[in-house]
Amino acid sequence: MRSVKFAKRLLFSALVFSMIGNASASEGVASRSPNVIIIVTDDHGYVDLGAYGLSGDIRTPHLDALAKGGALMTQGYVTAPQCIPSRAGIVTGRYQTRFGLDENHRAPLDLKEVTIAERMREAGYATGFVGKWHLEPNRNSRFWMERDWSEGLKQKNPRVPEGLRRPYLPVSRGFTDVYDGTMNTYLRNFDLEGNDLPLEREVDQETFRVDKQSEAALAFIKRHKDEPFFLYLAYYAPHVPIEVVKKHFDRFPGDMPERRRWALASIAAIDDGVGAIVEALREYGIEDDTIIFYFGDNGAPLKIHMADDPFNKPGWDGSLNGPMVGEKGMISEGGIRVPYLVYWKNHIPAQVYEAPVLSLDSGATALALAGVETEPGEIDGVDLMPHLVGGNTKDPHETLYWRFWGQSAIREGKWKFYELENGVRMLFDMDSEAHETKNVLKRYPEIADRLQQKLERWRDAQQRPGFSNKFGREAAWYRHYFGVK
Incomplete structure (x- = not known):
């Protein structure tokens, strides 16, 4: 950087x-x-x-x-x-x-x-x-099909009818x-x-x-x-x-x-x-x-x-x-x-x-x-x-959140904390030269605990509380980039 x-x-x-x-x-x-x-x-x-x-x-x-x-x-x-x-x-x-x-x-x-x-x-x-x-129903929209077009679930490569797609x-x-x-x-x-x-x-x-x-x-x-x-x-x-x-x-x-x-x-x-x-x-x-x-x-x-x-x-x-x-x-x-x-x-x-x-x-x-x-x-x-334009010197966002598959994270100031569905936790100082290459969780456990609680409250307030999926599809990436399972 x-x-x-x-x-x-x-x-x-x-x-x-x-x-x-x-x-x-x-x-x-x-x-x-x-x-x-x-x-x-x-x-x-x-x-x-x-x-x-x-x-x-x-x-x-x-x-x-x-x-x-x-x-x-x-x-x-x-x-x-x-x-x-x-x-x-x-x-x-x-x-x-x-x-x-x-x-x-x-x-x-x-x-x-x-x-x-x-x-x-x-x-x-x-x-x-x-x-x-890319926000209309597609051949992989199985949850939508279960609700609105069950016929699609019977097809190997379903093509959503135009009349069903048009409103989206x-x-x-x-x-x-x-x-x-x-x-x-x-x-x-x-x-x-x-x-x-x-x-x-x-x-x-x-x-x-x-x-x-x-x-x-x-x-x-x-x-x-x-x-x-x-x-x-x-x-x-x-x-x-x-x-x-x-x-x-x-x-x-x-x-x-x-x-x-x-x-x-x-x-x-x-x-x-x-x-x-x-x-x-x-x-x-x-x-x-x-x-x-x-x-x-x-x-x-x-x-x-x-x-x-x-x-x-x-x-x-x-x-x-x-x-x-x-x-x-x-x-x-x-x-x-x-x-x-x-x-x-x-x-x-x-x-x-x-x-x-x-x-x-x-x-x-x-x-x-x-x-x-x-x-x-x-x-x-x-x-x-x-x-x-210089009028507001505060950061636009106090906190940022992410949840995807078996992953979740929170960014607050210089800190970014991860909690994965399999229990793995990581904390990074994003202002440091190391950014996401050095997990500092053991050095700052109290910061990690506070951010974990905040992240958990946010996850549970979403339409589907908790994680959206089990940790799995992303496992090879996390082994390669972070050395965690």
Whole structure:
């Protein structure tokens, strides 16, 4: 983490001059209801953002420019180390454990849950979704099938009927405009020129999925440039499956694992898309009116050995977690600590922000900027603006919690405490150079006991008290990374 601290020193003068030159703007008040863009990447490891200075091969110039001009978060967290539960938290602003979507096969997102988009739409915003939704019922949603579609339990590879899926899709969850899809099939109600369409399915076998999703995001912005808008852009990368796209792969010649080349190429394609989005905002004269959040949905899946397997096999996606311990599927830093930045020209001064923040804070900040009021305790995210413009020097979160499979953890200040379902306990000083490589539980037993009690109370207050599963699927990871069984 020394390189990040060094980057903070480099940015200090920029922060000072930005605050002096934009004293009135740094109050965080926009001239109109601000646009909000939340960009989420898929299985994107912490190291793979150039602004952190932790990787010599990554190329993200457009994202780095946003980080240099905005807030680069060094401790940005998601609420789960897996796609569906993490995204459920993002779109609601709530810990997904509160409503029972603890892991992938607990999908879909309950229809009783109110999304950030629904709240923004009620506030008069145009709301758009592009990319990977992943919160509808799927072939693995056995708990939902037991309740709502028992026929699916009889099928080897069930395909959920369209009529049952539709209420759970973005078009039914608060989004006025949708370009909903991951690879080459999209459910859309506008075209890439920004024109209205009846809701239809489009098949595009030619365009690389990342480029397609960028084009759809640009079309949404074009459609709504003259009114406040909320855009959730969920890129399906660098997640596998791998697609070899020459124009992106050719940027990264040389000897390296081919899966690493895929991650570099797909993240570079995302970076191109972000650059095009910012350029469009400038052309339309609304860059100053638009706040951009960018973060991953969870850490990279290393599969321990980072095997450079053939492209047609699942496995490591080529992304890296750098100094963070562990990987996707673990609530260690490698699974839940992600690249994270916030940019708002002339409103958020340049800074490296080191206090822990959550993915949920993006939605909470959006609601606050839109003037949407919520009841105390209704959402778990925090409005970050008072913290990023210098008015509130306290950390946004006093305590952070995680529960996934047979794992649970609590972060309070510099301390991170683990309790696994099999009885294993660990305590780490996250401010130390050792971070998650040295268990200090024996040295600070009273701190561990206090945090354990607090974590247990939180677990028991979730929809399903205690642990969501027995410790087992994660056992090989914990043996490898922590030496515990």
